[in-house]
Amino acid sequence: xxxxxxxxxxxxxxxxxxxxxxxxxxxxxxxxxxxxxxxxxxxxxxxxxxxxxxxxxxxxxxxxxxxxxxxxxxxxxxxxxxxxxxxxxxxxxxxxxxxxxxxxxxxxxxxxxxxxxxxxxxxxxxxxxxxxxxxxxxxxxxxxxxxxxxxxxxxxxxxxxxxxxxxxxxxxxxxxxxxxxxxxxx
Amino acid sequence: xxxxxxxxxxxxxxxxxxxxxxxxxxxxxxxxxxxxxxxxxxxxxxxxxxxxxxxxxxxxxxxxxxxxxxxxxxxxxxxxxxxxxxxxxxxxxxxxxxxxxxxxxxxxxxxxxxxxxxxxxxxxxxxxxxxxxxxxxxxxxxxxxxxxxxxxxxxxxxxxxxxxxxxxxxxxxxxxxxxxxxxxxx
DNA sequence: TTCATATTTGAACACACACTCTAATTTGAA
DNA sequence: TTCAAATTAGAGTGTGTGTTCAAATATGAA
Numbered sequence: 318x319x320x321x322x323x324x325x326x327x328x329x330x331x332x333x334x335x336x337x338x339x340x341x342x343x344x345x346x347x348x349x350x351x352x353x354x355x356x357x358x359x360x361x362x363x364x365x366x367x368x369x370x371x372x373x374x375x376x377x378x379x380x381x382x383x384x385x386x387x388x389x390x391x392x393x394x395x396x397x398x399x400x401x402x403x404x405x406x407x408x409x410x411x412x413x414x415x416x417x418x419x420x421x422x423x424x425x426x427x428x429x430x431x432x433x434x435x436x437x438x439x440x441x442x443x444x445x446x447x448x449x450x451x452x453x454x455x456x457x458x459x460x461x462x463x464x465x466x467x468x469x470x471x472x473x474x475x476x477x478x479x480x481x482x483x484x485x486x487x488x489x490x491x492x493x494x495x496x497x498x499x500x501x502x503x
Numbered sequence: 504x505x506x507x508x509x510x511x512x513x514x515x516x517x518x519x520x521x522x523x524x525x526x527x528x529x530x531x532x533x534x535x536x537x538x539x540x541x542x543x544x545x546x547x548x549x550x551x552x553x554x555x556x557x558x559x560x561x562x563x564x565x566x567x568x569x570x571x572x573x574x575x576x577x578x579x580x581x582x583x584x585x586x587x588x589x590x591x592x593x594x595x596x597x598x599x600x601x602x603x604x605x606x607x608x609x610x611x612x613x614x615x616x617x618x619x620x621x622x623x624x625x626x627x628x629x630x631x632x633x634x635x636x637x638x639x640x641x642x643x644x645x646x647x648x649x650x651x652x653x654x655x656x657x658x659x660x661x662x663x664x665x666x667x668x669x670x671x672x673x674x675x676x677x678x679x680x681x682x683x684x685x686x687x688x689x
Numbered sequence: 690t691t692c693a694t695a696t697t698t699g700a701a702c703a704c705a706c707a708c709t710c711t712a713a714t715t716t717g718a719a
Numbered sequence: 720t721t722c723a724a725a726t727t728a729g730a731g732t733g734t735g736t737g738t739t740c741a742a743a744t745a746t747g748a749a
Contacts, residue, residue: 320716320725342609344530348707359708361727369707421664422608436668468662468677468684475661476654481608482622491654498684506695506746534737545738547697555737 318365327365329355334372335379339415343373343423377431380416381438396449400473400496404489407477418481421474443470453500469499504551513551515541517565520558525598529559529605559602560620566599567592573631582635586659586682590675593663601667604660629656639686655685 318324333354337346348369352362366372384406394402407414420435446466451457457465472495480486504510519540523532534555538548552558570592573580593600607621632652637643643651658681666672 318725322716322726326726344609347705349705358728360710360729363708364726418608421668422605432668439665439668464676464680468680471661471665471672471677472654472658472681473661474664475657475659478604478608478660478664479625479657482625486657490650491657494650494654495658498688501688502684504695508696508746512696533735535735544698546699546740549738550696 323365326355326357326361330357330362330365330372331376331379334376335412335416338373338376338419339412342419346373374431376416377420378434380413380420381434383410383413384417384438385442390445392448394445394449396446396453396496396500397493399446399449400492403473403477404492407480407488414477415481418474418478422478439470443467446470450499465499469495509551512541512543512547516543516548516551516558517562520562521566521599524559524562524602528598529602532559559606563599563603563606566596567603570596576631578634578638580631580635582632582639582682582686585632585635586678589659589663590678593666593674597666597670600663604664604667607660625656629653632656636685651685655681 318327330351333351334346337350337354341350346369348359348362351357351372352359355362384403420431443463443466446469447459447463450465450469451459451462454462473492476486476488476491476495480488504513516537519537520532523536523540527536534545534548537543537555537558538545541548552561568574570588572584572588607625629649629652632655633645633649636651636655637645637648640648659678662672662674662677662681666674
């Protein structure tokens, strides 16, 4: 990957992979499909990537990173901020959001690396949500705030999943409803 | 399927499919594997089932039906009943639950029939949840009850998804927490 | 018992998949 | 300009998949 051509080809492949996973899921995404969509031949693909798995991991990493737009973790965000950011991610970053959902749902059979990565990511999100909840509801114990956060984050993912099925699904409405429920039933 | 032999073969195939999905997941489950586990040859399989897809749908459907608290649809089920049934389905039939979610979200490249079936099923679930909510909270408008039901069902699916990633995830705790939130913030 | 039909047999088919290989072409630092 | 290395071309490999088929056999209503 020392020449410009190689870098451009790499980008085309990654972009094609992203939209294919978004549209077809992990199983439906094939090397042939990727190559066609990217306007590239298998030889070029395998010159830049070792395997199908490798491209997919690369794309998934991008998707996971994109979920959390504020890795600085300043500790100033409210629960509503966090949820709004998630809503925006789902609605605006369609392809990446779909990749994220498909990975969450797929068994990730052999690739336990993906599974671990996803779990770690999830835990990080839960603790940020828990901190925000604790900040707004100091009377809650840490354990209870964490439990609430776990319920909320999983539920939000469920809403994202449904959005993949039904493009008209009102993500913002349901996500905010969840937040309201989470905070009001304290 | 008029002879006893046929019915028995069908049972063997369904049972083999169930345990293969549990052991190997959706991808690892092949016709060859099913036939070997069931002690049956491909010809017999295709005499009774049209496709691999059909067996899998049958198995998943059976699992869902087996847990329905009100199969006759008499309108006697409470929201707690419905959620408990869902919890049981996820916890006891985890692998099938995963397949269920997976099919629902999968791209279904050619067969959009499957996707439609899943969407209809989801709508049916939402309306049963909505009816139960309306029964317990007559002061809510139908639209609001439906909206609550949509949030709840999607959220429950999110919890099921997370259970795939983390086997220790306490499905019952979070599901009941959701119900409590749904009903208490009315 | 008869016999239409349900069921089983087991090889074979067509195809899609991830991946490889060799030769040609292009790149850009020296 | 030179030239080693990066990139592309594109046919080809091997394997596993879901599915089909014609022939043989088993079933049970009449």
